[in-house]
Amino acid sequence: MSDNVIETIGLSKQYDGKGGCKQITLQVPRGSVFGFLGQNGAGKSTFVRTMLGLLHPTAGSATMLGHPIGSVESRRKVGYLPELFRYPDWLTGRQLLKHHGEICGLSKSQRDRVIGEVVEVVGLGGRVDERIRGYSKGMQQRIGLACALLSDPELIFLDEPTSALDPIGRKEVRELIARLRDQGKTIFLNSHLLSEMESVCDYVGIIHRSELVTSGEWRKLSAVKPQVEITIEQATADWHAHLPFVTDQRLLKEREGQATWLVTLDQEGRVPVLLQELVASGAAVHEVVRKQQSLEEVFLYWVQQKERETHVANH
Incomplete structure (x- = not known):
């Protein structure tokens, strides 16, 4: 079994040769929290959707959990919380989770047990039987997290998971991510909120203008001397x-x-x-x-370095 749950070589998904993500080569170690960092529009969500088989790559190759992306096997033990999602708001939280449990192939007894577990984990225990239309943005984020965890995945993609939460909710999500890592799961985080990522990420990849600038253990990516x-x-x-x-x-x-x-x-x-x-x-x-340099300082250093290289190349 590979030590990496994600491996990509020159993976690209562009639209008429522009935007998206371009020539992404990276590895995500098993049992880690990997932060994929970039400004809005840098290509983070395109990369994740390509890995999940929701978009077809225009170049390159990739494997996920040892299987080529796009295959059923690569997605079998994967959870996903997209950045922008809308669930049928006439359903209750429990009804939504039951539908997701059916899609995941869980039996009725498994669904009942797992739903009870995940709603407590995400902090929705007392609200799961209310209709989703009455949920706040934070509660909708929590029910989305519950859906992502329902199948007990080995690899979990979270796209801006704290963007709709208040400070207490963000702290709870960070603690949840740490617990999932302690259970041996791998978490791939998309975010532009660097302060949220600093305390939970082991590794990061920095994407800028569709291209991967650098990746690795973020505390070792600083170019500043001690x-x-x-x-x-x-x-x-x-x-x-x-x-x-x-x-x-x-x-x-x-x-x-x-x-x-x-x-x-x-x-x-x-x-x-x-x-x-x-x-x-x-x-x-x-x-x-x-x-110790902050993650924001590391991020800004590498983005500015890339900008300087691009400026020199164009002049």
Whole structure:
């Protein structure tokens, strides 16, 4: 069994040679949360619909759960919550889930048991017998999540899953995603809400103007060299002048004789050497904090890098 639940090679779906997604090559590891990040219109939803067989690719190839996309086998253990969906609003939540259970091939006893489980998981336990027309946007999002989970899928596609939810609802969805990952499931998230993705994603792919810019463990995608915030006392203003491994430094604040600096190092593992040199020079070190770039900073770096490359190529 492959360690990847999704593998694509040059996958494209374009419309008259434009838009959509173009030449997407990526791997999604099993049991991970993979965030597919991009601005609205970048091609995220087109990629997902192509993977699910709802659109036919114009180029490239892909497998999902070890089977070629477009085959029944590739979709058998897959759940999907689309970004824009409308269910028959005259149905109750339970009736909708029963219909979905029938489509999934669940027996009546299985349906009753599973429906009871998923409505509790998504937080609709007390409202499942109300008609969907009376649901708020957040409740409609929850019933959509319940439909996606009904078949106990191994791979779950969630397209902007928190877009209609309030802060409490978004927190609950993040916690649900973490629980699903802990159960060994793989979650593929489409989103432009980077702050929502940062705490749950293990891996990301960044798509910009239909093309994949980069992918991998997002905390390793930063092109910025390692940085620390260090608070010191009794140090000269040019304490860094004789330290060649300090490639940049910026004074952030001074207070009561203490100075806090943002220090950029040339490579990992330099912090102990930095501390030794400071102490040897007579400085007192009060605090050292490793600075981790945010997902938004990582995203903006790679998008801007792509824009610069495109500008150079066109001029």
